[in-house]
Amino acid sequence: MIQDEKVCVIIAAKNAEKTIGRAVRSALAEPEVDEVVVVDDGSDDRTMAAAAAADDTTRRLDIIRFRANRGPSAARNHAIAVSRAPLIAILDADDFFFPGRFRRMLACPDWDFIADNIAFMQEADTAPQPEDFPPHPRRLDLRDFILGNISRRGAPRGELGFLKPVMRRAFLDAHDLRYREDMRLGEDYELYVRALLAGARYTVIESCGYGAVVRAGSLSGQHRTKDLAALHEAERAILAAGNVPSEAAEAMRRHCRQVGQRHALRHFLDRKREGGAAAALAFATANPTALPAIAGGILRDKLDAARERMRPAEPAPQEGLRYLLPAGR
Template identity: 50%
Template sequence: MPTSVSVIIAAKDSADTIVRAIASALNQAEVVQVIVVDDGSKDTTAQTARDADDGTGRVEVISLGKNHGPAYARNRALEVCRGQLAAILDADDFLLPGRFTRLLPHAEWDMIADNIAFVPTGYDAPLEIKGTDDAHPLSLENFVLGNLTRDDMHRGELGFLKPVIRLAFLKTHKLSYNEDLRLGEDYDLYARMLAAGGRFKTTRTLGYGAVVRPNSLSGQHRTEDLRRLADADHDLLALPLSAPERHAIHLHETQTRNRYRHRHYLDLKRDKGTVATIKALLGDPDSWLPVVSGVLRDKLSAPHAAPASRDVRYLFPLPEA
């Protein structure tokens, strides 16, 4: 059973959060290396990360001259991993004590992920790790379906999973992050691993804390990022897939491309005005329904926008104590 873990942290302007992230990784007995990739920060992220080493020399910092995005940054870290396993940690998040001790003994996996606690900014109460839960297989079809936005506007969140990844599998199948993506790069890698025969398991036992920030980089994306993610789905469809897998990916591609079309015409209206937007739409009938439904959805949802919650919520229901 592989037991050595390299934790990868892609960071941009994260000097105020990087110390807790690093400390939570160094506190794990299985961690042999914490690789911080400073992705073109304007603050003291790189030096703050170096200073956060606990004296064991496990913290390594790679400084990039300009911002390239998390996919590029993580690939640079993957190139220098010394552990048998890699674990992604966002720079404003944290690992719960004993995370890898609980996860790694589960059998037969190439990726394994645990439950996530989404905590509001400033939340500092301890999170209770309740009970234990068996690890269950997650198929490519169910993973992709778990990333769809449903009719009730609830966004699928399985793309937020932060699995521990067997590096030998990535090497054998020549897989890495798609550096063209600045949105959905995790989803894309996990889907390609599954399509290559990777075994993905999940457990409801809590192990990862994700800080919910209103200005989080993960919550911001360009219109172009949506098009690139839809194109990545299109590329996935070229792989040997079962009919249910193909259907699920097609649904995800269609939903993502429709979001792109909606955003594209909103951008056009902002930049060129209403008349130019209507003229463009008349020549693009495939975009009529996505644009109209997107506008209606925005109008219907805006008045009901809820204030940010101060409560912790979980990706999966917690296991019984």
């Protein structure tokens, strides 16, 4: 393995005592990994001890603790700052790598970012191996990336912002790219957008090397209203800069509108929960432009709940895996 192929795996962790060990072991098992940097982001459980117990004594594991929670962006930026390897890979603390992930990715030439397929699964102690999809590398441009993050109601969650690319440190440094630390939702999406605007060659392969565990009550349902507001403002700032190519600008405006609608609905529901129906009505009256998003969101939620009650139980998917990219189809 040549020096330029060495990888630093960054894991930001908060109260991940039950899962951090598997994440660390899966990273250390990859021969291309030269460093694993775990940042314990203000945990109040035994996350640090569980990460340390997964060490393989090769001196590649570095564990850092934040006394107070600062968020995944700050944790990742700190890990980037203290690490050295020329390639950077992000791993969430409750996820893991399948064996051979980096070998397949690094076999592809000419990229600044490269991402592979993700297998989503329900929480379990053991996970089946993913299908052996051929790589079929393709270049991802800004317009297609943004369109791949626009949610479709009734479709499984599968936004391209979930991708976990390997990133070249040299490209990040050359364009002063780091995660925005005021964001706790969509920080990956926002970074990738700025990288693509800076000319990043973003390659995607269909081979699956990343296992993502889907847990009840996780994902965006736990994000705060102000997290949606921060994502909305960040995207509006990118559009306002005026350097988004015309073919991508309309897609970004669509995505921005969708985020704004989600924020308006969440804000309305916050007012109702905190102050009752009168407070919610006052908010809606004072923000007439938000009324379509509020009314439409409430109606869709009620329809979805009704459909869920009427829907017969579905059999579990084969092997419990669902793939982000439609490989082989």
